[in-house]
Amino acid sequence: MxxxxxxxxxxxxxxxxxxxxxxxxxxxxxxxxxxxxxxxxxxxxxxxxxxxxxxxxNRSYMICILLHASGVFQSSLISKVLDLGYEGNYDILIQTYYPAFSRSQSKIASLINERRIDGLVTTPPCDSDPYLINMIQQSKLPHVHIAPINPTGGTPYVSAEDYTGAYQMTERLIGLGHYRIGLLMGLRNHRTSLDRLYGFRAALERNDLAFNEQLAIDSENNFPGGYNATKILMGLKQPPSAIFALSDEAAAGALFALNELGIKVPHQVSLVSFGDMGFSHQIWPGITAVKYPVEQIVEQSVEMLIKLVEDRPLDVKQMIFPTTIIERGSTARKE
Amino acid sequence: MxxxxxxxxxxxxxxxxxxxxxxxxxxxxxxxxxxxxxxxxxxxxxxxxxxxxxxxxNRSYMICILLHASGVFQSSLISKVLDLGYEGNYDILIQTYYPAFSRSQSKIASLINERRIDGLVTTPPCDSDPYLINMIQQSKLPHVHIAPINPTGGTPYVSAEDYTGAYQMTERLIGLGHYRIGLLMGLRNHRTSLDRLYGFRAALERNDLAFNEQLAIDSENNFPGGYNATKILMGLKQPPSAIFALSDEAAAGALFALNELGIKVPHQVSLVSFGDMGFSHQIWPGITAVKYPVEQIVEQSVEMLIKLVEDRPLDVKQMIFPTTIIERGSTARKE
DNA sequence: TACAATATTGACAACGTTGTCAATATGAAG
DNA sequence: CTTCATATTGACAACGTTGTCAATATTGTA
Missing domain, CATH: 1.10.260.40 (lambda repressor-like DNA-binding domains)
Incomplete structure (x- = not known):
């Protein structure tokens, strides 16, 4: 062979x-x-x-770092991965990937080509890197996508109802009387970002509101991205009365910016986010959020991958989990 | 053998x-x-x-989950571990440990006894579990401690100047005119918690202030711990004018509680934390903190472990890194 | 030139398990 | 009591590498 x-x-x-x-x-x-x-x-x-x-x-060439479970070193995704590490016969290696970073690329290449791993789960936006995807497909390594940008050639994937989640949250804001809603978008190479954007737009249309380009800011899904975008939004002649951040981190940045500007949340501006991956309830006044079912997604993707690895039949090749809305203190009716 | x-x-x-x-x-x-x-x-x-x-x-019994480096799934410790994963010939397995959870115990036992790993770094409070420590010592597996509660029998360790960091921060608060300082303590099975407590007390004594038992609350190093402790502190007849949380998460909980009570930070109460592991600057108004040098600690511990694994000489068996104070917006002179 | 010292190369065992297949023991059916 | 089918057991090869040690080639020195 x-x-x-x-x-x-x-x-x-x-x-x-x-x-x-x-x-x-x-x-x-x-x-x-x-x-x-x-x-x-x-x-x-x-x-x-x-x-x-x-x-x-007589060497394993593997070392281990032991974290105490009480630790805070865990967002919900990693936390779930670590939990799954207890089950089954597999050690789960967590590896990060920088597309442009050659050391990162060669590490992945070595894992794949030396068959140091039996299978691979990718998270966005890894799958938007053609070099990586090509290598994985060449290698025929069992592979499961999480929320792929472009579900290619029968590769199984697990995802969530990003579109519906964003749609419902937007409708809720509209129902509270907000018709100028700022949107903090993530990068377009991320499936979930795109779907959330479409859901947002669909809800506006459904309620006869125009999508206002000025109010939709391209930002990265992180704290500075949300911070900067919010400063721009609130500097407009007609600032929004609500802000929808498409990630928790951007929402944290937005909240910081609003605080800095002396704008009260939720009384002057409502703020919502998409994700709810961990600390949305730990920052005042608690961010109303669309909960992304990351635990279920991770669990299912690993389960599917193990079935592929063990050559067991896969009853479903695509799984899409529903999102839910968690009400907290950052939303109010427009005054 | x-x-x-x-x-x-x-x-x-x-x-x-x-x-x-x-x-x-x-x-x-x-x-x-x-x-x-x-x-x-x-x-x-x-x-x-x-x-x-x-x-x-022809199987590796290892699977991999690939995270994009842009991800937010990383606190600074995990982030550092993942970075180190690019270097050298070792795959670094991140494993959590619940002392009382048998599945966790048997997973670790299997890693150690089946020699699936060449070496092990432990973080507190793992090392306060005698079952685990005993197993590691029996196995003669190369082992490096991070901040051990009780540096036993020559096991190499890496730590930080917790005592000095707490001492300096406390002096700074005293210098701002605070003489009633609330302390949110971590659990006592954690070396760092103890050292920080001692540093705090030493600074009080040095400034002729009595340590007030009422103002020092035993809480877990997490959000609810800090939240509850703060509610207790602020409910006292003579509440403190400053709060020193011994972890970032407890500080976040404290800030949430203060917000809920309508108490302004820093004008009414100053808040500081110990850790600065990631989001202290992302919550309003930015938490003044003692920076724990977690990146250096992780890097050194892994480097030492690899030397042990490869039977190369270890020039230093104990390393203790200094802490620094990061000034942000959560402290003010007592009015 | 002769001899020793050293550099280069290869044959083969070893690592500890699982898979293949043949040998044997057991049980059922006639 | 045979005969056949099936359950149990073991001998041995195979996996792909590295370590040991002997064989050979090369170089340096007297």
Missing amino acids: SVTIRDVAKKAGCSIKTVSRVVNQEAHVTPDLRDRVLAVIDELGYVPNISARRLVQ | SVTIRDVAKKAGCSIKTVSRVVNQEAHVTPDLRDRVLAVIDELGYVPNISARRLVQ
């Missing part, structure tokens, strides 16, 4: 031990032979089998 | 294949023989070598 050290040795006309020496950068190989071996390695695409190395060296 | 399937087979008087069948709960073993084998397994303390299994089955 895969290329082994033996294949390389044969083609290069030397012993497997010599190949081993080249791979491990040991001394005692003539430059000539080394180059020949390296060429063959390159040509055949040989990667060492880490399990064999682990066995013979 | 360690017990293999062959040792079990020999002692039980059967073939290794039969032992394998028992271990993997396959059919075709008479109950009699199975019991005999199980007894031997128990007696010898046999655990299967996962690397061998991985090799022969």
